[in-house]
Amino acid sequence: MDVIVLGGGLMGSASAYFLARRGLRVTLVERNRVGSGATVASFGNIRRSGRYLPQLPLARRSLTLWGKAHELLDRDVEFRPTGHLRLIFSEKGLAEMRDFATAARPWGLDLEELTPKELHVRFPGLGPSAIAASFSPEDGSGNPRLIAPAFADAARRIGAEIVEDVEVRAVRKSAYGFEVETSKGIHAAPSLLNAAGAWGGRIAALFGETVPIAARGPQMGVTEPLPHRIVPVVGVWGHDHGGGYLRQVERGNIVFGGGAERTEVSLDTGHAKANPVRLPGQLRAILPILPALANVSVIRTWSGCEGYVGDGLPIMGPSATTPGLFHAFGFCGHGFQLGPGVGDVMAELIATGGSQTPIDDFRIGRF
Incomplete structure (x- = not known):
């Protein structure tokens, strides 16, 4: 296994899909069912107006992928560019x-x-x-109930392992890389993507990274x-x-x-x-x-349970303390539009060490 993705919301499932498309061996671990957390509670808004300006390149990349979602996932996720x-x-x-x-x-x-x-x-x-x-x-909406399962199913079809309904008992660094101990076994890989949503702060804290994040429900x-x-x-x-x-x-x-x-x-x-x-x-x-x-x-x-970071911006990018650890969580209730782009960027970052889309403003080291 090359990468463990922890969290099966839109960010995690999209990341698993794009990682698998790049030829990496991926295991996605979700404690409930894919897409059952903040994603399914979303309004389904695909908008760019009013966003933090340096987030617009990521939003544009994601909008392009929303437009290709039916083709990529072989499923209608009800993306409608209604404006x-x-x-x-x-x-x-x-x-x-x-x-x-x-x-x-x-x-x-x-x-x-x-x-x-x-x-x-x-x-x-x-x-x-x-x-x-x-x-x-160009903006519009999509169906929050369809998008994460569609990404997970598409990832499974190209080789990703999707593990659902498990208790996550421990997440730790090992000589090999990382281990995620669950009620159904231990998963190990050199890289770990923390896409655990409102719980992402708890995962980051295990590796000495403190994030001011609160759980809120819209x-x-x-x-x-x-x-x-x-x-x-x-x-x-x-x-x-x-x-x-x-x-x-x-x-x-x-x-x-x-x-x-x-x-x-x-x-x-x-x-x-x-x-x-x-x-x-x-x-x-x-x-x-x-x-x-x-x-x-x-x-x-x-x-639904959403993670809100103190400065209103998400956590996205490599760990500041632990090589091989990456984060994509805390999207402050504004992540639905960004989801496909986040998955694509994180896969690019993990596979190549960099990204064509600027995400430096979202680095965890800012705290």
């Missing part, structure tokens, strides 16, 4: 959008600014009180099916109305999030629960985006 619309309700939001659009242009992202009239002609029913909006036509919900009329993913600038966001899936349901504080999650259990007390406030936060939701039934709410 990403962000509404503006305040002068603060307008200034934020314009500053970002100017700064992002040299990084290859061009945002289209829409006037209220243009917004309402192109996207009727959305944000009737909005004073402007931005539109990124509050997500979905409505009854409605006539399919909303094409783009929709959010807001300036955190107006609590920063709500929504999208309509092809079956007609409206998936929504934002507008509510994230809940604390214990890493001992990893169980994240939506708080029903916060649902009315959350719904009030998204009504300015889509007033037609006023009389719609919510049929399900959910949450």
Whole structure:
């Protein structure tokens, strides 16, 4: 075995796939089922607007791979480049959008600014009180329930070993490289990729690397099916109305999030629960985006365990203390769009010692 990937979310499963494509022998170890953690709790947003600017090359690389996902994985993961619309309700939001659009242009992202009239002609029913909006036509959404299992299955087909439903009892350095002791046996390899999500800080600490990371759960919900009329993913600038966001899936349901504080999650259990007390406030936060939701039934709410790093940026790259150890965790609730690109970059880094995509800002040594 050449590489052990610890964690079977989108980052881990994509990494396993791209490592196997490069001819490396890979074992992915997941304590539950692939894609059952933060990935499946995701909203499914594939957006670049509003990102940390040096993250845009990684986001562009990932967007290219999203566009190839059906071909690469031989499965429809419901990537739809429907565009990403962000509404503006305040002068603060307008200034934020314009500053970002100017700064992002040299990084290859061009945002289209829409006037209220243009917004309402192109996207009727959305944000009737909005004073402007931005539109990124290449972005869109994907299905969080499909993407990680699709990567894992594709990795398995080209030789990767996928180990699920195991208790991870120990992770240690050995004379050979690394050992991961599980309830179903010991796995050993010269390289270890820590893609353990919110638990990634605990793995890093075993090797003397401390990361300020907290486990939090977003509050997500979905409505009854409605006539399919909303094409783009929709959010807001300036955190107006609590920063709500929504999208309509092809079956007609409206998936929504934002507008509510994230809940604390214990890493001992990893169980994240939506708080029903916060649902009315959350719904009030998204009504300015889509007033037609006023009389719609919510049929399900959910949450998931996500890792939030103190400075809002992920941990990605080689260990600062231990040769052969690599990290890709703590994506602060913004990792879904990045997932395929993260897997490709980590595979390139592990296989070749470097990456064409800059990731130095995400190094663990910054702490």
